[in-house]
Amino acid sequence: MTSTPAAVVRIVLPAHLKTLAGLSGETQLEVARPVTQRAVIDAIEDTYPVLRGTIRDLATMERRKFVRFFACGEDLSHEPPDAPLPEAVAAGHEPFVVIGAMAGG
Amino acid sequence: MSSVRLLVGTKKGAFVLTSDGARRDWSIEGPYFPGWEMYHLKGSPADPDRIYASQSTGWFGQLVQRSDDGGTSWEPVGNEFPYEGVPGTHQWYDGTPHPWEFARVWHLEPSLDDPDTVYAGVEDAAMFKSTDGGRTWGELAGLRGHGSGPNWQPGAGGMCLHTILLDPSDPSRIFAAISAAGAFRSSDGGESWTPINKGLRSEQLPDEDAEVGHCVHRIAMHPSAPHVLFMQKHWDVMRSDDGGDSWYEVSGDLPSDFGFPIDVHAHEPETIYVVPITSDSHHFPPEGRLRVYRSRTGGNEWEPLTKGLPQQHCYVNVLRDAMSIDRLEPCGVYFGTTGGQVYASANEGDTWESVARDLPAVYSVEVQTLP
Numbered sequence: 442m443t444s445t446p447a448a449v450v451r452i453v454l455p456a457h458l459k460t461l462a463g464l465s466g467e468t469q470l471e472v473a474r475p476v477t478q479r480a481v482i483d484a485i486e487d488t489y490p491v492l493r494g495t496i497r498d499l500a501t502m503e504r505r506k507f508v509r510f511f512a513c514g515e516d517l518s519h520e521p522p523d524a525p526l527p528e529a530v531a532a533g534h535e536p537f538v539v540i541g542a543m544a545g546g
Numbered sequence: 547m548s549s550v551r552l553l554v555g556t557k558k559g560a561f562v563l564t565s566d567g568a569r570r571d572w573s574i575e576g577p578y579f580p581g582w583e584m585y586h587l588k589g590s591p592a593d594p595d596r597i598y599a600s601q602s603t604g605w606f607g608q609l610v611q612r613s614d615d616g617g618t619s620w621e622p623v624g625n626e627f628p629y630e631g632v633p634g635t636h637q638w639y640d641g642t643p644h645p646w647e648f649a650r651v652w653h654l655e656p657s658l659d660d661p662d663t664v665y666a667g668v669e670d671a672a673m674f675k676s677t678d679g680g681r682t683w684g685e686l687a688g689l690r691g692h693g694s695g696p697n698w699q700p701g702a703g704g705m706c707l708h709t710i711l712l713d714p715s716d717p718s719r720i721f722a723a724i725s726a727a728g729a730f731r732s733s734d735g736g737e738s739w740t741p742i743n744k745g746l747r748s749e750q751l752p753d754e755d756a757e758v759g760h761c762v763h764r765i766a767m768h769p770s771a772p773h774v775l776f777m778q779k780h781w782d783v784m785r786s787d788d789g790g791d792s793w794y795e796v797s798g799d800l801p802s803d804f805g806f807p808i809d810v811h812a813h814e815p816e817t818i819y820v821v822p823i824t825s826d827s828h829h830f831p832p833e834g835r836l837r838v839y840r841s842r843t844g845g846n847e848w849e850p851l852t853k854g855l856p857q858q859h860c861y862v863n864v865l866r867d868a869m870s871i872d873r874l875e876p877c878g879v880y881f882g883t884t885g886g887q888v889y890a891s892a893n894e895g896d897t898w899e900s901v902a903r904d905l906p907a908v909y910s911v912e913v914q915t916l917p
Contacts, residue, residue: 449849457581457606461622491622495606499626500648541605 447471450481451536458496458539462489467536476531478510479522496539507542548867550872551914552880553597554888555584558906560599562617565901569878569892572901578620579611586867586910587617588654593661594914598680600651600666607651610666610680623680627651627668631686636670637699641795646670646690653867655710658717665736667707671698671724673736686736689722694741694758698848701725701761701780702826708866709765713772721775721790724766726761729777742790763806763867768815776818776845778808778866785845796845801832807869810892812877816844819871819879821864829884830861838881840895854887854898862887867910874915882908904911 450472454464462468470484485509486493497504504510509518513527529535552563559577590596599611599620611620624689630760649669657663662679665686672690674683677784688709698705706725713719720732721742726791728743746760761780765876768774777784777793784793797803802822811817818841831837836855839848862885872878879891886905886908889898 455605457603461609491609494608494625498607500628505605505607 444472447473448476448483448531449533450476450482450530451533452485453536453538454485454492455539455541457541460490461491461495468532472531474531476526477523478504478517478520478526481526481537482522509540509542510540511540512536547555548874549916550591550874550878551589551594551615551916552870552888552890552901553587553589553599553910553912553914554882554902554908555587555599555867555910556882556886556906556908557583560587560601561902561905562586563888565719565890567874569874569890572890572900577906578617582609584909585650586653586912588656588912589616589914590656590661590664591658592656594916596656596661596679598656598664600654600656601652608648609802610651610654612680624676624682627666627672627674627683628685629672629690630685631634631691635696636705637697639700643696648672649704652706652708653710653770655712658712658714665710665712665744667710667722669704669706670700671705671707671727673710673722673774675736681762682737688733688736688738689730692730693741693885694727694742697758698724707881710728711767711775713763713767713814714769719772719789721765721767723762723765723777725763725821726780727758728760729762729765729775729790738803741794742786744791745786745793747782748780748785764808766808766810766818768810771815772816774844776808776810778820780804780826783808783845796841798841798846798848800839800848800851801837805864806866807881808863809869809871809879812871812873813875814842817842817894818845819869820848821869821881823863829863834858836858836860836862836883838879838895838898851891851898853896854891854900857901861885865909866910868908870911870913872913872915878913878914880911882911884908 472484548567554561561576585600587599597613601609616832635643638644653667655665665673670715673686709723711721718735725853763778773789775786783797785796838851862883869881884907888902
């Protein structure tokens with residue numbers, strides 16, 4: 442019996458989180474299937490422990506209120522965390538984008 | 547030769563300013579953590595190279611950074627501050643119950659004798675303690691749970707625990723202050739707490755003898771006289787001679803008794819400093835003149851210290867953790883402003899110079915006196 446290989450998901454983080462994680466651009470992470478918001482954030486936090494608590498609240502494990510998730514031209518922020526992400530994200534064709542709410546007027 | 551290191555937290559990063567003991571020439575390193583709100587940085591009295599820093603934004607939450615080399619390099623440590631048990635509610639601004647929610651760390655107070663032990667004062671108000679260099683934090687839940695917690699309410703800046711004083715003569719005695727709940731004291735290392743607000747008067751409270759609800763802005767003590775506490779309250783400069791059991795007003799001849807910081811001279815326990823601010827609706831100095839006031843009599847009689855400070859068109863504020871005093875002789879006094887200036891006096895406040903002029907709004911200033 443063979444297990445389903447993990448997906449390789451492209452991830453774009455906002456500038457502050459890239460700095461914390463020591464990244465300069467887009468990153469790719471192996472994500473357990475099914476590929477969901479929760480699975481992607483789990484992978485981010487496992488790979489970059491410094492980001493624990495910066496995307497989702499440590500107490501509630503809910504998305505922080507000034508953070509949004511975009512992919513494939515859609516705002517997926519209010520999708521259930523265990524809902525499958527678009528196949529284009531799971532296939533690595535489109536990135537999963539973590540956005541900080543606009544600031545600066 | 548001795549030297550001093552200023553740890554400056556600002557709205558958009560941290561800065562480290564250093565000078566030799568003459569305190570005339572300064573170098574500025576930073577910004578560290580650019581773009582992040584740095585509410586507070588403080589070094590360990592037991593190991594000055596160990597520094598803790600509170601890093602946060604409204605977007606991405608709270609981190610705690612630790613340096614083991616005097617601020618040159620930093621390592622993120624634990625950022626999980628779990629309230630013990632069911633957090634319950636406190637009062638919201640309109641008096642309705644509001645769930646306790648962690649927002650940020652306002653103040654970090656390293657232990658006097660163990661670099662790995664550090665206390666954190668947080669919003670919504672609670673105190674946490676780490677004994678492993680900041681990697682894990684546990685709540686000292688007796689403070690929030692001592693009984694009056696459901697009646698605490700936030701000040702305009704949030705319901706923050708902003709002051710932690712450790713009694714050098716008694717390791718089990720800790721003082722804390724919360725806006726807008728008041729002052730509290732523990733005699734058992736933080737396990738249990740007692741409100742210590744007798745004598746405080748706050749116009750916004752219907753009960754003038756209210757046990758809690760007072761907007762204490764900061765408390766200070768001199769290590770040689772830990773039973774004497776000085777308080778800058780929202781309005782009123784107050785003093786206690788009995789470890790907080792009772793307070794009396796020492797505002798005296800100040801031009802305004804509203805303000806945020808208060809601190810004590812390094813070598814004279816009865817010499818104290820405040821920065822009067824016009825009012826709670828005008829968060830700038832009276833008459834646009836930035837003046838530190840010094841009392842050499844433990845309050846009531848105050849003298850303005852103005853040499854080197856702007857005496858016209860100055861409309862900055864000085865926040866509660868943005869004043870600090872070094873241990874040299876004569877002692878140096880430092881403060882930062884919301885306009886991004888850091889002022890230093892190498893002569894107990896007699897004269898001042900601007901050692902940084904255009905930083906982001908300064909949230910905190912802590913000085914380390916180094917060998």
